[in-house]
Ligand code: SF4
């Protein structure tokens with residue numbers, strides 16, 4: 001069996017020219033962009049816009065990475081390109097504007113509004129067969145997945161596999177959390193989305209990653225890498241290697257392997273570190289730019305490029321023998337907790353709670369922070385993801 005290749009390219013900052021060069025190296029090391037998309041394809045560059053957030057917050061794919069991809073596609077002659085995401089809160093256009101991109105700086109690519117819903121029945125889905133995707137996802141021939149390297153309260157990390165949840169149109173995302181209420185079943189549903197339309201290429205923005213209380217309220221932390229792969233599970237597994245986390249503890253990796261979306265097995269992944277160099281002629285003049293590729297081991301990757309102190313839960317979940325019993329597991333799962341001193345009583349957490357009758361509410365009045373009803377709470381952490389004040393923390397395991 002051929003191994004899944006994951007290319008790692010060092011990139012120290014978000015300088016646009018540096019990121020563009022690093023992306024050229026990564027894509028070339030995988031065989032070139034034409035390996036993944038055809039000239040006549042209608043291409044959607046799917047970013048991570050969890051919300052309308054500052055480019056330096058590490059919440060969203062950085063504009064230099066987005067622009068690097070759009071520039072490469074334009075230079076290589078791809079004419080039908082759009083880019084965007086369907087955020088849980090706000091709009092694709094607002095998120096793009098916030099990070100400083102517009103139609104004049106998008107290398108000919110169109111903004112994908114991602115706000116029109118198309119119902120799709122996908123009979124091959126194992127956990128979910130009916131989806132409300134955005135029109136752009138359904139109508140695209142090829143998707144390039146520009147994900148962000150972040151921690152995630154439900155799935156430990158979010159990367160290439162989780163990023164396809166943005167195929168789902170806006171408000172339907174909260175309902176999906178209620179329907180697939182634990183980390184395993186949610187990950188299996190994500191695998192069905194991948195099976196419906198597998199991104200042709202996955203690129204992870206790990207130049208500045210997010211650790212701790214991710215995916216929206218964690219701490220930006222430099223990892224200084226870009227990762228490239230056709231295999232989203234292998235890509236996320238290499239993210240795990242970089243932070244000394246066992247991919248088998250990450251449901252999107254373990255279920256991705258089980259459901260054959262990709263592989264999280266070390267023996268099936270080839271990690272390639274790539275860099276560019278100028279070949280000199282006999283007179284010592286720089287002649288030609290070439291790519292140098294070197295296969296490295298997991299431990300070498302961690303030692304030279306990783307951060308073993310990256311703040312992510314590494315302990316096994318307690319009571320794994322009860323995994324089949326969703327209600328029991330929920331009682332022992334980590335809890336969202338409001339930091340009252342940061343809460344502005346905006347009610348966003350309440351609006352995003354997918355549980356009928358709400359598991360978080362202004363029980364003590366609208367002039368006081370909301371209160372949780374942990375008996376009702378399914379631990380989907382939508383409230384934590386969406387709190388604009390980063391006032392909600394997830395406490396417990398790990
Ligand atoms: S979303 Fe955050 S700031 Fe707003 S009410 Fe909830 S906890 Fe408070």
Ligand code: SF4
Pocket residue numbers: 336352353354355358359360372376377378379380381382383384
């Ligand atoms: S209170 Fe928060 S974690 Fe609990 S169900 Fe509602 S949104 Fe999900």
